[in-house]
Amino acid sequence: GAGVSQTPSNKVTEKGKYVELRCDPISGHTALYWYRQSLGQGPEFLIYFQGTGAADDSGLPNDRFFAVRPEGSVSTLKIQRTERGDSAVYLCASSFLVSETQYFGPGTRLLVL
Amino acid sequence: AQSVTQLGSHVSVSEGALVLLRCNYSSSVPPYLFWYVQYPNQGLQLLLKYTSAATLVKGINGFEAEFKKSETSFHLTKPSAHMSDAAEYFCAVSGNTNAGKSTFGDGTTLTVKP
Numbered sequence: 001g002a003g004v005s006q007t008p009s010n011k012v013t014e015k016g017k018y019v020e021l022r023c024d025p026i027s028g029h030t031a032l033y034w035y036r037q038s039l040g041q042g043p044e045f046l047i048y049f050q051g052t053g054a055a056d057d058s059g060l061p062n063d064r065f066f067a068v069r070p071e072g073s074v075s076t077l078k079i080q081r082t083e084r085g086d087s088a089v090y091l092c093a094s095s096f097l098v099s100e101t102q103y104f105g106p107g108t109r110l111l112v113l
Numbered sequence: 114a115q116s117v118t119q120l121g122s123h124v125s126v127s128e129g130a131l132v133l134l135r136c137n138y139s140s141s142v143p144p145y146l147f148w149y150v151q152y153p154n155q156g157l158q159l160l161l162k163y164t165s166a167a168t169l170v171k172g173i174n175g176f177e178a179e180f181k182k183s184e185t186s187f188h189l190t191k192p193s194a195h196m197s198d199a200a201e202y203f204c205a206v207s208g209n210t211n212a213g214k215s216t217f218g219d220g221t222t223l224t225v226k227p
Binding site: 003004031033035040041042043044045048050055056058059091093098099101102103104105106107 | 117145149155156157158159162164203205207209211212213214215216217218219220
C-alpha cells in the first residue's frame with residue numbers, strides 16, 4: 001500500500017493567517033505523530049494520537065496549534081494566527097501500534113511571510 | 114525527561130573507511146533508541162532501533178549500533194562507507210513508558226569522499 005502522505009507539500013502564507021496541514025497515514029496504523037523540523041535541527045515532537053485521541057500533546061508550542069484525528073485515520077494540524085517563527089517542515093508519521101516502527105511522510109514545508 | 118546529543122554535526126570519511134556517528138542520550142526511564150537516515154528531499158527512514166532486547170542492533174544497509182547503558186551511548190557504525198551512505202543521520206530516544214514521544218538529536222551530516 002501507499003506510504004504516509006501529506007498535503008500540501010508546500011504552503012506559503014502571510015503572518016496572522018490560519019493554515020491547515022493534512023496527514024494521511026498508512027492504512028491500518030492506529031498511531032499517528034506530528035513533528036516540526038526547523039532548518040539545521042532534528043524533528044521536534046508536537047503530538048501523537050492513539051486512535052482518535054491525543055495521547056500526548058505536550059510538544060505543541062502554544063494554544064495557536066491544534067491537531068485532530070476525528071475518525072482515527074486522517075489527521076489535520078491547525079495553526080492559527082501564524083507567525084514567521086512557525087516556518088518549518090511539518091512531518092507526520094504513523095505506526096501500526098505505538099512503540100512500533102514509525103513511517104514518515106515527506107513533510108509539508110510551511111513558509112510564513 | 115529525555116534528550117539526545119549527537120557529537121559532530123558533520124562527519125567526512127573516505128569511501129571504504131569506517132563510519133562512526135556518535136549519539137549520547139539521557140532518559141529517566143529505560144529508553145528505546147533509534148537511528149534514522151534522511152536523504153536529500155526524502156522523508157526520514159528508520160535504520161535500526163533498540164527496544165531492550167540485544168544490545169548490539171543490526172539495521173539496514175550494513176549499519177549497526179550498540180547500546181551501552183554505562184556510557185549512555187548508542188553510536189552508529191558501518192565497517193565500510195559507500196558513496197550512497199551520504200545523508201543526514203538522526204539519533205532519537207523515547208521512553209518505554211511513553212514510547213510515542215520521541216526526542217531527536219540535531220543530526221549529523223555524513224559526507225563520503227571518493
